[in-house]
Structure formats: C-alpha cells, structure tokens
Amino acid sequence: MKRVLCFGLAMLASALAGAAPASAQSYPAREVRIVVPYPPGGGADYLARAIGDALAKRIGQPVIVDNRGGGNTLIGTEHVVRSPADGYTLLLGSSALAISPSIYRKMPYDALKDLAPIGRIGAVPLLLVANPASGIGSMNDLIAKAQAQPGKVSFASYGSGSAAHLAAELFQFETKVKLLHVPYKGSAPALTDLLAGRVDVMFSTIGPAQPHVEAGALRALGVTSSQPVETLPGVPPIAQAGVPGYEAAGWNALLAPAGTPKAIVERINRELLAILAEPEIREGLVKRGYIVEGSSPAELSALIASDTAKWKKVVQESGAKLD
Template identity: 45%
Template sequence: MKKLLNTVCAAALLALSLGAAQAQTYPSKPVKIVVPFGPGGFTDVVARILGVKLSESLGQPVVIENRPGAGSMIGTDQVAKSAPDGHTLLIVSSTHVISPWIYKSVPYDPIKAFVPVTKLVDSPYVLLTNPKVPAKNVQEFIALAKAQPDAIHYASSGNGSAQHLIGGLFASMTKTQLKHVPYRSSNLAATDLVAGVVESSFAGVPNALAQVPNGRLNALAVTSAKRIPQLPNVPTMQEAGVAGFDATIWLALLAPAGTPASIVNRLNSDVAKIMNTPETQKAMFDAGVEVSLSTPAAMSQLMVSEMDKWGKVVKEAGIKLE
C-alpha cells in the first residue's frame, strides 16, 4: 500500500513539474487561433482585435485562421484533434453548444473535447431588412410574413449558425414562415441583403453598423433584452411587441482538452489584461460587442447551462439538420 501511495505521489509531482515546465517555456512557437466562421463576421473581428494584442503579450506571432463550414464544425473539429499544448486555440460562439441539438452527427463532444480559457464578449443580433421591404417596424414585418408565407427570405452565415437559430426562434415565437438562406459567411449574407437578393437577416452588430447609418439597410430591432448604445434608436424585440424575446450570443476562447492548467491560466490572465485596457474596450465597442470575461470554471458551467437552454429553443423551433 505504501509503495502504491509513493508511486501515486511521484506521478502527481511529475505532472505538476511537467506542467510548470511547459508554462515557463510556453509559447515556444506561433499560436494559431481558429475561427470556425468566414472572415468579416463579429467572431472574426473579435479574434483579430485580440490576436494583435495577444501576440505582444505572448511574445510570439498569433495567426488567425478562418475555417468555416458545417455550422462551425469543420474548424472546431480541427482544434479538437490538435495537440493540447496551447499553440492551437479556438474562438466559438453560442452555436458551439447548440450543434448537438440540430445535427444528426457531431464529430466531437462540445464540452469534453475542450477546456475553456475564458468568455470574451456578449453581443445581440439585429433584424435588418432591405429598404425595398415595405415593413418599417417589427409588427409590419410580422404582418407581411404572415400574409406571404415563405416569401420573405432571411440570410445567415450558414446552417446551424447563430443567425439561423435566432431566425428560427423569431419565426417560432411570431408564428410566421420565413425562408432560410444559408451563406458561407455573414459578410456574404450581408452583401446579398444590401443587393436585395434576400429581404432580411438577423445580423451581427458590426454588419448593422456598416450598413444602417448610410441607409443601405433598415434596423427593425435588436435581439437583446436592452437597447444597445451603438444603435440607441433601435428598439428591442420586446419593445417591438415580441414578448419574452431575448437572444444574446457569447464568444469564448477554448483550448483542446488536456491542455495543462498552467497554460490555460496563463492565457486567461493575459486575455483579461488585454480585454480590460481602454484601447481594447473601445475597439470592442466599435465592433458592436461588450467585453464579458470569466474564469475557466465559470465558462465551463455557462457552456453546460447554455447547452440545456438552447436545446429547449431548438426543440420548440423545430430546427433540425442532417
């Protein structure tokens, strides 16, 4: 028994010493942050703001790699299978914990395959319409959709994306039939919305800020419970008459499961310092998101609770993909 205890203690001490050694030498090469969405969306914008400052903090280049597709599963699966050494990281949105509810098969466990580093930001979405759409507010939009079932299209950054899910939630709560049109990125969706190829979209705040002030698109409502300072004259869905509507999306930084706690804690500390500087706070505000940080443990708990919450939303909205 004594021999067994000595062996266990020795193994624990070895693991601790290895972790400490890894933390001291980390990072030993460039760090890659995978964004499982196309360029130009708010996930990509946040990643690039963070990447520049994190490179300075870590003393190594930080490369942002866009790997869109399959509702963010392609890029996410790549990171799940990467070496757990802190040199390959992942920025996910709330859709990370929603995929198992809408896809028949997901190649990784969204909880067990990763270790959270920190929550990064919160952001609402905005119901945008092309100016050619005669509806000037949410109630007129709902009336138009009910009068013409499946005639109004809403663009998203892909099947299973947050934009897709929020559109499905809206249709479910308002008892309307909207036609979903998936794109490979939110930028492509916004381009076709401005061109009038599609009539509407539940878009990220950066897309709204790029098109609403110049009159290219109309903003009917934000999806959060409170108005946002970037668009103070745009009502919330609840103010616009859709009672109980509240859908805010978060972004988080994750690492592959098995990444040493010493590295995770180092990253958590560095990111917190970066995100709390006035310069970064302003950049995030201008990008239409609100900095919202967490400990790794708190982020882990949030992912579990959000998985349960959105599972109920998906079932009620009847969203299912192959």
C-alpha cells in the same frame, strides 16, 4: 534485471511527470494560432484579430488568425479539437458550440468534453436588419408580410445552427410566422446577399451591419438583447418592438483542445482578462456592439452547459429542422 527495469520505469515516470510543468513554464516558445471557424471579413474575424494583436504584445510571440469557415463552425472547431493540446492552437468559439448539438444528428465532437474552456470574451447581441427593397421597414411590417406570405419572406444566417439561425427560429416561434431560411458559410457572404436583395432580412452581428444601416442601405428593425444597445440609438429591443419576452444574444470565447495543461489555460485566461480591461480594446468592441464580459474557465464551462440546455428547448419548441 527486474531492478534495473523498475528503476528505468521510475525514472521515465518522473521525467514525464515533470514534462508538463516545464512545458507550461516555457510557454509560449513559438507562434500561437487562433482558429476562427468563419470566413474572413465578419465580426468574429475582427474580434480574433483585435484579441490576437493584443495577446501577441503581451506574450512576446506572434499570434496568427487562421480562418477555417464552413459547416456552421464544425470544420474549424473539429480542427482545433484534433490539434495538439499544447496551447499553440486556440479556438475563437461562439454560442454555436451550445446550439449545434440540438441541430445536428451527429456531431464530430462534444464541446463539453473535447475542448478546454479558457474564458468568455463577451455577449453578442444581434441586429435584425432588412433590405429596403423588401418593403419591410419595421417589426410590424415583417410580421404582417410573413403572415400574408407564409414561407416566402427569406432570412439569411451565417450557418444552420448558428446564433443567427436560432434567433430567427425563436422569432418565428414567438410570432407564429413562417420564414424561409437561407444559410451561408459566414456572416460576410450572408450580409453581401442581403445588401444585394437576394434575401429579405437577417439577424446580423452589429459591427458589420451598422455602417450599412447608417448609410441607408439596410433598415434596423430591432436588437435581440433585452436592453437597447449603446451604439444603436433609436433601435429598440425586439421585445419592445412587437415581440414581448423575446431575447436571444450570442457570445464569443477562447477555448483550447481538451487536455491542454491547466497552467497554460490559466495563463491565457489571465492575459485575456487583462486585454479585455484595456480601454482601447473595450472601446473598439463596444463600438461594434459587443457587451464585453470576461470569465474564468469554470464560468465559461457552466455557460456552455446551460446554453446547450436552453437552445435544446428552443429547437424542440420551435420545431427547427435538422440540416
């Protein structure tokens, strides 16, 4: 009886050992979902759909974009963390993964432990824009008005702890001014209220804001990168427009639930790097202000770790409050 039991257990162990490679070899056998932890209509939504459409063509299966906004990406990200680690649920992650641990006292997940990095997509400089009705037409105007009216000049962000929020916190720390934070559930509703004049300024992703700048509905004050952005001629880096040394750019990346088979992670990484090399994809992203920059899973893991340390220091030094 013992011999039969041992033989059965050995066969089961052998079967389980071979299951992961077989599953990876047959991947993908059905549709893949990319969860976007923001509402539809923002820059992340465009990015997921562009990458998703290209990925679908390469893997021969549909790729569905699933918008799950709210909680400054916590809701959508937690959904992915708790999804099966089989490669069929992916996350369009952002630098919020590195920022949120410094903003929230309790996190429903640990990005470094509960997610499997796949690859970076690129850097996302932000554009500081103002509603003309605010009377703010330049960086000096913003600083002067904020100094004269502490806590009165309002800035929108796409969530507490988002890259936009921390970019503004760093701005306040560097300029010694106090602004009023108005958080939203995504960039689209934040931009809508900025255009309506309900808030004064916003650190926005470039793509959604640029058409409104070109139409005169918004004024561009500066970009958060250390160098000018190719698609925004005449718009200086904030560091060159009155705040020396200022730099705060976010990023986007693909991730999966922790435990996703290494072969599947590597497969998606190869496809992602090939997609980012496609001229049409690169051109579309550059036009929207992205700096296209792929990476390996290991490089993305290192980026998340280093940015987590960086933003922790920013939060501590700026005195940003937990929401």
